[in-house]
Amino acid sequence: MNYDAEFLRYLYRRMVSIRLFEEKVGELFLAGELPGFVHLYIGEEAIAVGVCASLTDRDYITSTHRGHGHCLAKGAQILPMMAEIYGKKAGYCKGKGGSMHIADFTVGMLGANGVVGGGYNLAVGAALAAKMRQTGQVAVCFFGDGASNRGTFHEGINMAAAWKLPVIFVNENNQWASTTPCHTTTAIENIADRAAGYGIPGVIVDGNDAFAVYETARQAVERARQGGGPTLIEAKTYRIKGHFVGDPEMYRTKAEVQKHFDENDPLKNFAKKVTAAKWLKQADLDAIQAAVAAEVAQAVEEARRAPYPEDGELFDDLYAEGGLK
């Protein structure tokens, strides 16, 4: 494969954005600066970025409780995301959603979801709309290994398969659902094997390799755009951080986690590969890193200073047509 440098910089920038954004969010949360709960995507950046690189702004994604990475990968901006996590009016959702409910409809990001498995059918519906209107759009649903046991997995994929909808189901198998290891709740090795039950392709990919994810997604997207119907992609990865920031993680050892991170950090993977192949220089990567770090720092400053929603906004945005209080 041959990638042009701009594309590589774009991939790296998005991955680094997620990494630095989340490191900062984790820090701020532990410092008691952020309300709510935050679930970090660190270590899984290659999946969101690899998949979204195969999409356009007109394509849709649905996301999860662990949604920051999906947002940024799809093109959401750092400042309104940070502001949202702070609960500020300048946030994407005017402070009404918070970390678990960020959406950016301008880039086709149809929202994070606090309900595990809540996104399947939303993606299926968006794909149905695309098919009905023949727009050529596709929809991608990100979901976890834990989420793969929700009934909505079955109902959504079955209907999408029966109707050959342009939707791609991307399983982020990070091997943990909160404190519960995947293998204790699922008797099979690969979530992708479930695809056969719906007559659609099931593909396994290294979720720590942005290139592999991108190529896999590209094929699935092409298939979907051409009317070939859904694909189930299982991206194997590992949840590097606790389930939420502050998780005591009594259920696994630090060593296990560190080993995974040392061996599979998708950013390090990427940097190694592109510098070894001489596609990009370390200096390019450093420059991106520095630019993103500055942007994140700036976003924190602005989000911190930004005003909270005012009392009078409480009822805004409930009904499009008003009418109730």
Add this chain to the structure above:
Amino acid sequence: MNYDAEFLRYLYRRMVSIRLFEEKVGELFLAGELPGFVHLYIGEEAIAVGVCASLTDRDYITSTHRGHGHCLAKGAQILPMMAEIYGKKAGYCKGKGGSMHIADFTVGMLGANGVVGGGYNLAVGAALAAKMRQTGQVAVCFFGDGASNRGTFHEGINMAAAWKLPVIFVNENNQWASTTPCHTTTAIENIADRAAGYGIPGVIVDGNDAFAVYETARQAVERARQGGGPTLIEAKTYRIKGHFVGDPEMYRTKAEVQKHFDENDPLKNFAKKVTAAKWLKQADLDAIQAAVAAEVAQAVEEARRAPYPEDGELFDDLYAEGGLK
């Protein structure tokens, strides 16, 4: 295989009981004698009877809206079933359930269910209880092709597989879900293929052949009793009658239905086989038929005459501990 005559008579008697019971119920319903709705099992007798022949009274089954066959196969009696369908106090549920909610806990029949797909998890729970108490019991869940698209299919089977519970999922693929053909809502040929997604065996069997069903079920039951976990059995059959009694059946031709019945009537299949093999004589079969017919006729007479529940019974049986009105 060698079957003793008593067992063969038992199989035939149960199948004929279902057939004659239901023919009578259909007749009575069209005559306006029965309240509610009735869904007939005619043409699918070999499945319930074949499966239940592999069980004991201590084993459990859960059933569907099309539940008369499952009840009779599990050993429920004709009179209290008929009385229940009439809405009489002498019915299994004292008239409170009706056709879609017959249960007979004395023989492990945990109830029909008006909610399509409502039975999976009940069977899983019964199997969980059996496993916890190490009783050696198994639970069987009967469900339709339409029901196989409910999310509960996925949640129930996955949990049962992960926990290796003694439960058997028996799909009655009669090719129709009300007016909707199975192949329009499911992109795969065989429901049994979904078993692979849970790491359990998936077996296809001719649902019109009581012997084949029995042998298949027997193996699954044995496996379950020995701690081998669930099996998904798909019994292929065809819905001979309308979805409910009174269904105008505009969605298929009479000829199509007749062809299926002529070729696959499980009772005719059975009779042909046992007489050809000289295991039973035609006279044996006729005697069984006559005895059952008499029993059904008698049940109708008694159910007709039986009293309705009295006003004072309205609140009975809601709470075991009373306390509310």
Add this chain to the structure above:
Amino acid sequence: MRKITFSEATLEAMTEEMQRDDRVFVMGEDIARQGGIFGQFKGLPQKFGTGRVLDTPISETAIAGAGVGAALAGLRPVVDMHFADFITVCMDEVVNQMAKIRYMFGGQCTIPLVLRAPDGIIRSAAAQHSQSLESWFLHVPGLKVVIPSNPADAKGLLKAAIRSDDPVLYFEHKALFPMKGPVPGGDHVVPIGKASISRAGQDVTIVSYSAMAHRALEAADKLAGQGIEAEVIDLRTISPLDKETIFTSLAKTHRLVIAHEAVKTGGVGAEIAALVAEEALDLLDAPVARLGAPYVPVPFSPSLEKLVKITADDIAGAALAICK
């Protein structure tokens, strides 16, 4: 005025709105091939093709959830629940997604979706096919809930619901589908949120909706025979509740009867009685009379089923008791 059935009225509404706006489509179980259990979708696939009238798998979470997704992507779905009892299967999609998404996302999107749910008691359909569950949704900010009692309102409210940019639950009583009634021609739209006064009177106010609205009118007839003139209010919409119409009537009659088929405890009647006890207590000259099903699942046997149904006599009796 021409008379058509409730079922035909909803079909006219669907047809007109699908003609008017090609973003409108409908999906559910057995609606294309069968035309709906109550004939309420008959002929739509012939008119609009099976690309806009879709028979779904038996997958209520997919029906409701994909409806929400399609709405987010710019369509205007009508989704059918087959029986209102099965909303229980997709309550997450209705309550946590449909109702909340717009608010949680700070108004970035609209959810112009209608969820149709045939409800109510009909010929011994028993506990899992007879429920009236509308009151749950009063308690869920983000939804609107309409519940017509006659063909004209059925048509007008369905059209309004389809045109609404907010999610609307449309409850239609199974026993009403064959009912005939006058329906105005032309583009007949009934605004969401406005109750109607189906009979004027000054002695007692009877508030009701759906099939029970007919029992209320029958009760008013009976009461008239005894010299009591009841004002009968048909709510038509229960969320938002038209409090003003109720209070205005009460200011005249000073007596209130509320009747619905749903279980009395925790029903819509509780909310109405509470509003009165809070905001209009002075208007009351007598206790509120609240009628709803007794505290049991709907039993199968006809002899028991009839005991859980509120009758015109029950309503008239309750009105009489507070008019003494």
Add this chain to the structure above:
Amino acid sequence: MRKITFSEATLEAMTEEMQRDDRVFVMGEDIARQGGIFGQFKGLPQKFGTGRVLDTPISETAIAGAGVGAALAGLRPVVDMHFADFITVCMDEVVNQMAKIRYMFGGQCTIPLVLRAPDGIIRSAAAQHSQSLESWFLHVPGLKVVIPSNPADAKGLLKAAIRSDDPVLYFEHKALFPMKGPVPGGDHVVPIGKASISRAGQDVTIVSYSAMAHRALEAADKLAGQGIEAEVIDLRTISPLDKETIFTSLAKTHRLVIAHEAVKTGGVGAEIAALVAEEALDLLDAPVARLGAPYVPVPFSPSLEKLVKITADDIAGAALAICK
């Protein structure tokens, strides 16, 4: 008396009941390895083994449904919903199966099941993790619903729920888990269906439950400062409702305030106000004051979240207004 937390109190109840009856077991997400999000199951697997304390897949229909199935087969399951918001995922299992099976089957079986559901607003958990949905279940015959406000009741009601042969929904407010309070030793069982009077008074009755019961007591303190003695009732059980205790208090005070955290419209307060308007109107010397969350999903931002929470000041203010 020794003081323990609400969370510890529920843990004692579980431990004692699991020791007492080996048919009792518990399943849910992250309860064995984690010990529950709020520590409410901590140590149980060590005591009873992972055969009786089961970490499930994220499959709420299986958790609730298999709970019902296990109950039918003779066990006494306790199932955990993680967050009450997720009952929406298994409403069919709760409403159409758990609540109705015994009745539909004419009493052939019992369903001795407890469904635990942590609910309520806590530190910006936002719209899908903050709901109080108890009032829906008032409307569902066949269930019992308990909702303790303090460690003693948490223990006593959980023990009663586990011993009940009927299905019990046990709502526990997330903010209460760390709360400490006195809990009697021994076999402390609190009967289902009995409210408690947590403060006696004669000027106004304040009815509340769960975390709001504390706001009610604080309000009573404030009111006392102004010469008003409030009687504070903690419902403890909301289905069946202890009407008698409310009416008895009202016969003394003639003034009623009802407060809960759940959305006001269609909440438990509606049922209580309605019962009074129907059966005890003469007891009222002032309008009923009903407090509950305004009609919006729970917003994330702290600045907005605080607006939907009912405070002691709100309750005291409402009481004052009707005591004038």
